[in-house]
Amino acid sequence: MESLNPSDLVDRLGSDEDAVRKMAAFKLQGSIGDPSFADMFIAEGGLSRLRYLTLSTTGNTLAYSLTSFARLLEVDKGWEFVDEEVVERIVHLIVTHPLVNILRGAMSMLVSIVSHPHNNSNRMSQQQYGDENGFRALRPAIANHPQFLEMLVSRLSSADHALCANALQLINSLMRDAITNGQESEWPKFIKRLQDLGVIRAVYILMQGSALQDHAHPLIEFQSLTKLLLRKWKNVAVDLEKPDHRRALKGIHLASNPEKKSADGCSSSEHGAGEDNNVRKSRRHNPEKWRRLGFQTESPAPEFYEMGFLGMMDLTDYVRKHQDEFQKMLLEHSTKPAEQRCPIARASLAITSVLYEHFEVEKSATDDAKNYLALESRSNFDKVFKPLLLHWSRIHVAALNAFFRLWKTTSAEVEDFDKIVELVRILVESVVGGAPRTKDVQDVEEELDDFEYQRLRELQMELLELTYEDAWGQHLRQVRDELQHEALQFVKEQRVRCLLQGAWFPSEITMTTTTKTDDSIKPDVTTTTKSQGYKYVQLSHNRRYLHFSEFAAVQENAPALDTLTSKIDLSTVSSVVSNVSASSDSSSGSTIKTAPASQPPPSSSSSPSTKITIHGYAPAASPSAGHKPSEREERSSHKRSGSKTTQREIPLLTLRPQTHSIASEWLDGLLMLLNQQPITAETTKLVNLISNYGLKIRLLNVRFDDAAFVGETPEIPSREGLDEDYYYDVFGGA
Template identity: 30%
Template structure:
């Protein structure tokens, strides 16, 4: 399992990037046949018929809970991901048409907007799993439920509809129900790397409204409701990206400065036979162009000058396809008199070890860092340097990104609260211009 950890986290980070790409890809049924087919399937499954409203306008998608008939606009925030989630919801619910008819049979102010609820759940799950931007994935643990995004979305959307009914919600209560669902998402998906799936299903399918509401009220006593407002959520996403980039630059600076490592033995890997290093110590430094890791092997540590003159060997960074951790052990007798490395037995994998693996050439380097901080700097720095972004391996780096995000958010909110600025729950577009006689009119 240890050998697969790095690969699984890489795969998970790639799925985050794919999910973000789908979320930011606009739905365009006029030019994308697959989008048109998905919408057609959803409509046919509802078993509804088009009609005219009191203003003589066609009423079709509004019957499913959209605010308008413009599908490009309705899916603008959740993109193709939102469309796929709604389609999967319809596919997996044999009673979808009954669900739609049940809502339409209610008074207009008592209907739950099924389509809007679906899109809102997509936003809540994206927020929970920090799907903010390509390459920005700081999870250091497995997230098996994320890998079945559609199934979790279906459970959470049905929970949304049930909370709406059990709470007797009306049109103006949509935001209140969203807050309930957000609270339940955090509870149901907690510690997902160790929780069994049936407990997640139970949390979404069996929890009663009163129990969820009571827990949420206790949560609201501990945190400001301001944090759940849409503009604040968007601000958090922006600050998260900035914090990640700041930590990334800091980690890369550590690589540019260089560090000493122990040349290690592979403890047990089927991909590469064990080999004993000729010299026990290696100094590595990234070149200013961020393309090569220059290094020198030595029998003893010595003062290394700035630049690359003392480092005759190099590793092409583009050849590194994976940074595996906990893979190798120190050679015998190397650490016996060294005080700057943690004690460990030969042939037992060190927790501070890492290997630079190539897809075609096996292991390019097997090193042991002198301490936890140096290990986090280099494993995460090299992952962040990779073309595909890699994954964050250490909780230390993930914690830095999260802490910087929260500090930045609190500072921004202090600025706003100090000026007594009211933050709205949503932004409403103003009326269209009375004429198009202005410079940017051709962009409308």
Template identity: 30%
Template sequence: MALTNGNPSSSSRSRAAPNGSATPSASTAVNHTNIVTTKDGRSVKTRIDPSLAVADVLKQLCVNLQMPGPAVDWALRDDGDELVTDDNLKKMIKTRARLKIVSAPVLEARETVERIAQREDPALRLTLYNLQRYIREPAFSAEFLRLGGLARLVDVIYAAHGNTLAYALAAMQNLMILDHGWAALDTAFVAHIVHILASPSSLINVCRPATAILKRLVEAGPANAPGPLVASSSRGPPPAPPGSVYRFGFDIVFSQLRAAPGALETVVSRIGVADTALALHSMMLINSLLAHATDTHWETFINTLEGLSTRKAVIGLMSSHMVDDLTSCVLDFQANMARVMYRTKTTYVEPAAEPAHANALDYIWTRARLVVERDEEDLDGAQIQWRQLGFETENLSREFGEVGVLGLYCLKYFVQEDPDFFAVVVQEQRSRAPERRCPLARASNEVVELLAEHWAIFAPGYAAAPAFQPFFLNFYKVHALALRFFLRMWNESSAGRADFSRIVALVRSQVKIALRQESIRPWHEMEQDFGEVEYRAVRDRQMKELVEEDDLLSKVPIRNLREKLLREAKEFVLQQRIHCLMQGAWFMNAIPITAPAPRRPARPWRFLRLDKGMKYLHYVDSAVKFPVRDGLEDLPERIELSLVSEIATKNCAPPPRADEHTLVASALSFSLMTNEGSLADLIAPDGSRWADWTDGLNMLRRDSGHVASQETADFIQALTDIGLKIKLLDLSGDKVEIPSGLSAGAPPVNSDFYFSDFYDPQ
């Protein structure tokens, strides 16, 4: 029931029942009173029945206030211009929000399109400012698009500048949250956004939405279209259907970024700018590009990022004052780089087919200052080239088989770091008797394997690293330090060819020590661990470790088994976290520690639950906890997950007491952040719930892949270790001999063979 002036007229003393009949409502009247303001400035006190639909409320208000025109021409908004809907009406009533009667979204959309077409400043600027908010409303956006508003908004983006351009881009950014309506954007528009982004004269408030638009375009590729998963062919994912916004993607955006001079360089340079929001958008764009890079431009893109020292920029961000606001993005970047490392490691070295591989090998050989020799023991006089550097054969594809292109580039970096040192080492080893030489290239590959094992670079998927890993992002430098350590241990122990595995074990032991606690240890301490420790100290510690550990774990088949079990553990944890989100949980409503005037929430508790479509978080705020039924009936409010750009952690505090004047962040707090602020600030009841939700929500994000909690990382590790022990018990019980390595044997000399069917005489 809607009552005006606190005194209902005879026409409003009843509410509409579902069947259209009228039922008395005196006994169901509520005590909440809202102030409603009309367009002509009249303010009245209104009592609204929360069981009514918004359309029925408007009908009664229009009758009581004698509003011109039909009720469908009007709508209700609060002071913040949030549209009153059936979903939030109860909240508006309970909080006694000040409401105002305004034009319906459909009429607002028509007026907005007309005003945009007129192109009159400052009227246009105000229109675009309001459009940023209204464009998210389904009724408004549908009418806006139907009337050709998209084309007119694009025209403004081409012609405007300054704040007008910033508002237009922000409106486009919010429109692109929708999964429809903007498929008509073309390549020229993408190129213009890239130009705006790369222009040194662009304002910060212009660059933020421009970067966000590019990120959305990257994500709108055919492979990311919603719907049932279809097995893609070798030619890639199927094309997007006509009218779908999923017709853009990485290839289109990256092609325009390459065409614009300095565009990617500008994005990378903005990682460390003082404006946190711009740095956040830049990091999110880079992460999105990394997560959606296609085979077509993958190598070019990765090489471009490496050339721009992107890793160095992110490492610098780890120690900056903005790190708390960008933690999630940094962890996402680490996870993406783990995927890059895995792909590089599993890409075969093919010097005959890949010019980049041939050039890298040519550089290494030239800096070695050697000449090709002939094998005197071979009747055909076979060449001895790469065996002089420590490879076992001249077949480089096979030599780099376990470490791929990653191994090749690590060796190249080692040479580049100090070419003279490399040449001296090679000449020194060549001067020794063959059985006393250190196989340098083989040692380099083994160090790559040890580092990949340490950082779990096993398979695509989110990285189980809840903390910063600056050493990991410096993979090539760490490899160079560890390889120098390998050479020093070889020399100090007077090792020979038969001692190779013993030196590998020493290096494995030192890697664990040198790379421990990398999120808090300075670089120079890690350098000292590799460069100054004595052979005897390493040997003594390694002997103690051998007493506690089984050498079986270091064998290649066991490492491969561990890799497989790790992938399975990660997938299991993913499903478990999503299940927890669908069950739902109670949280405390918290206050951001940066809030200028912290106020205690009116309702201290919030229950959240993920819907089965995994698109919305449904919730209810309450003064007390209560049993929440299955389903979503008890959860009238919801948060759209596509709006969430980051899960910020440890940045909120419990509501302060009356005598408290400072806020202390809770370790169990987290916030659902958007481009414009926080959608929810919460504190979990315990560490397990915090881990479930922060990691689960991160897994649901389009461009995410990191783990936020040590508990989840430990859980994955424990599952892997348990699974490995069970498998090893099966093998040891059957007394199976596990070899250190497997040889594939020589390939067939011709194609005159076939694979026979397995025959079982039983």
């Protein structure tokens, strides 16, 4: 890019030919943002010519001049040439001019003018620009163009994204200046006027739109300003000496459709809320004037202390827009005892507090910088932007109606107030907090209205578990792991003791008989018969061998271990296989496959369907008699016997348990002896039962105040009037 000579550029700006001035203004807008270039441009007298072009030219020359002037103001230079005439010209352009490129520059200039702080040391600025700054500097021009704000809000729906962003940026500057520097009686009127013109709806549409990247920064600033407004309204204390506060409270009372005559014949509407004597008179003639509306006392002003004028605004808005429902509810609850009446005013203030905490209004000032950084990634848009915040009033009404519905559904009383508020808080977190950026506010209102109480209770229980997990999480996980290991070792010992005790298992005994015939023509006759027998199996005391023998019938007394003729060395066992399969309805994921319940139990003619097979490695083939193996053969034989991967598995013993319990004991007992995990549902359930029981015992020694409870510590129940006639059901919760 060629270097520009400021002196030459200033000369061209003063040329009589429009084409020369236009080219000079075009080049100026690309360089004037450099402070060093701006200083040289001003030193050459370029400001006066730039101001002249701003006031007198049209078309592209005007557009380039406005952009150059706006960029000069952005580097905080040229303020001495910003006067009422310049402001009037810019406001006139915004109201009347259709060209987008001119409107962009004009709005950028106004943003700088409104945002420029008043500097008492700048004498030239005071002489030319006057003592007014910010929004007040625009008042004379806006007075001549009353449609200025309306036209500005309409630009928010422009198809040109840059113009739309500039318009919103200017609105933000006007709002911030009005809130920060405006008088207490002025800024609420200005904000209300913007809202009446539809600025909330327009920004809401932009925040839900697809072109969010182009509007991101002014949108996040508008969201921050909305929180600033909420904080400012909250910090305004309700004072009945102020006429607007007194009118708002009186409007709430009149909207309740109070009785026309009190007990002494005086009109209840005549009792005002302003002066002390009126308040005393109202108390004397209508003792429940304010309590019937849901206030706790007959002096309602102090009850707005926490949420300030914001709480009064929300209550007033609900009463004004839903007057019929308000009166109907008051009429219904007037027939109920005092403790069963829903405190409407108190509930409204509580919902305001819930929303205030949910949207983290107090944190906005410190989080602005983080939000701007988060805007660099499109994936953070849904986290940063909260369009529902703009519809604060509608969300408040929807949440308040949910409070009323929960109060009625649960048959709550006044002492249950905090519990209902907590349920609404969970509801807001779930519905409002879980709503995506593009979800319409009407859908959120419907979801708040249709949310089922049972589902809400489930959410509450889940959050309660998370609260305990947060408070005790590390300690609970450590205790659970320890107890799980201890329970597993305990169950292992119990299962192994079952094997040490021994058990009978049905088995089939096959007998083959060969009968020789005298006739040489006919072959010998071989017959095979099967008879039901029983097998007794017992683990040796040293837990190294499994002894067993076949018997024709179950004996009354268990046979002695040394009388059992067969045994299996457990070191040779390779695996234990059973027809155990996964079960979809088992919490542990596995159970024992057995015959259907409709089938009869095992008898002499049928064997159990559950089978446990113990596999082992076949011994190496012994050399033939009289053959002495060579040294090479011995080494090869030893190598084969030492490698289990080359040995062949064969079934060593088959067991047919007759019940679920025996099958679980022997299958998992054998697996545990082989240092494997148990697989049956019965064993898993027993391990969990023991570990959970141990956890309950541990927790019995934990006091309520040992955890980080939020709010008040639960009161420990008194044992006054109790005796020792009680019991504890250990397995009741399993």
